[in-house]
Amino acid sequence: MVLSACDININTGSSNDSKSSKESSSSSDSKKNNQSSNNNSSSSSDSNHNSENTDSNEHYAKVWVSVIEDSGGTADSSNTEIGHEDVSGKALNPYNKSASAKFPNGTQLLSGTPMSAGQVVYTDNNDGTVTVYNVPSHFQNKGWDEDGYTERESNRILDNPKTVKLQDLSQSEINSWTNVISETSGYGDFGSDDSDNDDSSDEVTRDNVIDKVEDYEGHNLDTSKYDYKEPEKNDDGEWGFSFTDKDGNLAGSYIIDQDGDVTKYDENGDPE
Template sequence: MVLLKKQFLAGIVLVSSLTIAGCSFSIGGNSDDTKSSNSDSKSESTSNKSNRDSNNEQSGDTKDNGNESGIKDESNITEQQSIAMAMLEPSLESDIVTGDELLSGKYTRTSGAGERQEQQVDTLELSESPELNKMKNKPDGMKFYGLSESKGSYATIIGVNKEEVVYIMTQSAIFDFNEVKNSETSKTLNISDLYSKYKDNRKVANIANKIEYGDPMPSNNEDTSNVDTNSNEYYAKVWLTALPSYRDSGDSEMDAELEHQNIEGDLLNPYNEENTVKYPKGVQRLAGTPTAAGQVVYKNNGDGTISIYDVPSHFHDERWLEDDDYSQRKSEDIINNPKVVKLYNASNDEIEQTVEMFDGSNSNDDSDSEDSSEKVTRENVIDKVESYEGSTLDTDTYTYKEPEKTDDGKWGFSFEDKEGNLAGSYIIDDDGEVTEYDEDGDKVGSGY
């Protein structure tokens, strides 16, 4: 019994030892796997951190690149980049088309009369000017370009060299840089200062990509030798420059005739002779018949550009006739603020089509146009009113009565809205002068 008891106890101890050993083995095996797994996990965590750090660095690089101007070295700045940086300067935003406006595709232009009009712009074109590059006392190495877009009734010129960008806003030819240097019509910007300010601005690259080089402006010598500025072909180019609606338009919507006149020295407002100004030397006029066809009052600048004067085709605003201060002020404003534009590069077809509109006479006398001097009849009375209005009658909005001749020899007719309500009337004198009245019989205006 004792022996059996000892064997039994020994068996318990043995089994217990095996069980513990088994447990010990099992725990030992799990410990090694866990250690290996933890090591792998730590390695993976380190790898992930490394990847995240790498991604963050790449993200940071991308962000930096996104803010870069595209200029890698101050010594290698291109003309477009210099101009692009200048276009971001707040001090110029009222004078030039800014970088933000170029990127947005639109800007506001203010005429000499103060009228604001939104303009569309896709690219800014630089046209090198041989005449401007002959300018006396210009900065060393500076090239001058005419810009395709201007914010006012003036030509915008830009000069660029390695040190400076110069903007000039002018209405006349410039022969000596000292004439405009440090004046209110010019702005000079230091390129090194611009670089310090805008070298990390991504807009610079985007703006520079929208600045293109166009055809150079013709020189005076080229104009003198190759272009007859008194020919119908030249007049056609002027007409197409000032009135883009006639470009590529096929047959004209109206059977118009065009006439050229030399009007230098003539009064701008012939209806108020004491309170107006005379046209400067070289001013010409292209007039359409009927008047609704349009007119262009311009001067050839001899450098491939023309100055266009915003003269009304008729003066039916009563202030031109009755308000002396208004007539004088507006006349001076028109003459002092022409719009300077590059002559349109018309195709041969466009020129030929427009030349056909000229009647072949180049009138230099002071006689009134045919449409205001011919006898008024039932057949042309509507033409007189359309000439006065500057457009065809609006038959979509109004119904016009048949013209009738009054006892005193004048012609007249009224017009109604589509509901049959009286909207106004016209009286046409025997000399062609039109007087307009509203629905209450009050005078609205008069003219030819």
């Protein structure tokens, strides 16, 4: 009888151990399945990034909006046109090509019109991010005319990029941009192979009128706070453009005469 009781206790314990083992195995399988599901989801996400056509207007739209907004600007397809160009191997400073560092292979340029919309210079990382180079849109600093400055600054810019994660734009947002993006070419074609400048560089033109204003202000135009109109030339040979705040209210204007002298006016048209 004693042995029989012992047998019962032993069998009962064995049954509990078996149940516990099954539960542990089931829990382990569940964790493995969850982990496998998460891995598959991550793999699918990476696959989507890798399979995206980086040479398409849809992709350029994502890059433009993501980088402009990451830098504090406003991306508005209703009053912006974008030109795309592959600038691989071109001189970063087109005005002093011989001293300038060259863009790495795969570097793309997105340039906005009007010029105040900005520009984006980047390379794709094929993982949902881009490497962005802070290249000036106007080389107004006189140091860029000097070989030493150009060599030092162009290398500094390329050695200190910023990584920006691309936004997941809706299809309607992407569609609003694709029709205003077109292919362009000629970055650097207007520059010189040496640092010598002739007297014609003092002439005020559409290409340098923004430079004149930024030299006058001592800093780049603040596109995160204001919207700048496209410069126009009047019958007297003067260039001018106005700017508004983000609500569309007139905030001021500039007039640049033929000698390059800048006059700034407030919202009431009075000289500042």
